[in-house]
Amino acid sequence: MEIEIREADTPALREAAMRLRLRVFVDEQGVPEDLERDEHDAAAFHAVALGPGGEVVGTGRLLRQENPEGPVARVGRMAVDAAHRRGGVGARVLAALEAEARRRGLPEVELHAQCQVEAFYARAGYARAGEPFVEAGIEHVVMRKRLS
Numbered sequence: 001m002e003i004e005i006r007e008a009d010t011p012a013l014r015e016a017a018m019r020l021r022l023r024v025f026v027d028e029q030g031v032p033e034d035l036e037r038d039e040h041d042a043a044a045f046h047a048v049a050l051g052p053g054g055e056v057v058g059t060g061r062l063l064r065q066e067n068p069e070g071p072v073a074r075v076g077r078m079a080v081d082a083a084h085r086r087g088g089v090g091a092r093v094l095a096a097l098e099a100e101a102r103r104r105g106l107p108e109v110e111l112h113a114q115c116q117v118e119a120f121y122a123r124a125g126y127a128r129a130g131e132p133f134v135e136a137g138i139e140h141v142v143m144r145k146r147l148s
Contacts, residue, residue, distance in 0.1 A: 002052050003049050003050065003051060003057065003058075003084075003088075003089060003092065004049070004050045005047060005048070005049050005050075005092050005093060005095075005096045006047070006048060006050065006096075007045065007046065007047060007048075007100075008046035008047065008048045008056075008059065013046075013048055013056065014041075014046055016048070016055070016056040017046055017048050017056050017059035018037070018041075019056070020056050020057070020058075020059050020079050020081060021036060021059060021077055021079045022036060023079075023081070024079040024080070024081075024082075025077075025079065025136075028082070029138065030137065031136045031137065031138070032136070035136045036077075036136075040061075040063055041061070043063070044061040044062060044063050045061065045062040045063075045097070045100050046059060046060070046061045046062075047059065047060050047061075047062070047093050047096040047097050047100070048093075049080070049084070049089045049092060049093050051084070056081075057080065057081040057083075057084040057089055058079065058080040058081065058084060058089040058090060058092070058093045059077065059078070059079050059093065060075060060076070060077060060078040060079070060090075060093045060094060060096075060097050061075070061076055061077045061097075062074070062075055062097045062100050062101060063076070064104065064106065065110065067110075070107070071106055072106055072107070072108040072109065072110050072144075073097070073098075073100075073101030073104070073106040073108065073109045073110070073147075074109075074110055074111065075094065075097050075098075075101075075109055075110075075111040076111060076112065078090060078093065078094065078111075080093070090120065091120075091123075091124060094121075094124055095124075097109075098145075098147060101147060102147050106147065107146065107147055108144055108145065108146050108147060109126075109144065109145045109147060110129075110142065110143070110144050111126070111142075111143055111144075112135060112140045112141070112142060112143075113126070113140060113141055113142075113143045114138050114139070114140055115132055115138075115139040115140060115141055116139075118141055118143070121143050122143075124145070125145045126143035126144060126145045127143060127144060127145070128141050128142070128143055129141075129142045129143060129144045130142045
């Protein structure tokens with residue numbers, strides 16, 4: 001199946017990405033909608049995976065985060081439609097977000113991985129950086145990756 005990865009650079013693509021996030025996080029996982037939508041969406045870089053019919057089947061976002069050691073990229077809101085999971089869509093969206101972080105000169109990516117998908121991020125080169133914690137009612141762990 002042909003999947004295109006691109007920036008969600010139109011209002012229609014951003015809204016389609018949000019609909020996917022709401023299906024995955026709110027409907028499937030029970031995250032309260034007011035926690036899923038936040039003030040960072042407007043300024044974030046959003047990547048989407050488009051299926052053969054142009055439908056958004058994957059998404060993720062990238063923010064610049066200021067840490068005490070300096071700026072890093074913050075990846076979040078990674079979501080893949082249930083019918084497209086385990087087919088490489090998430091890995092391709094993550095790679096696009098990492099490419100954008102490199103383009104912006106950010107030396108490291110940090111994310112809060114749901115513990116149930118920690119292995120996905122580990123396969124992509126991320127390492128655990130702390131103990132599990134609960135966020136939006138789901139156990140997460142901070143993971144980081146240096147970009148070269």
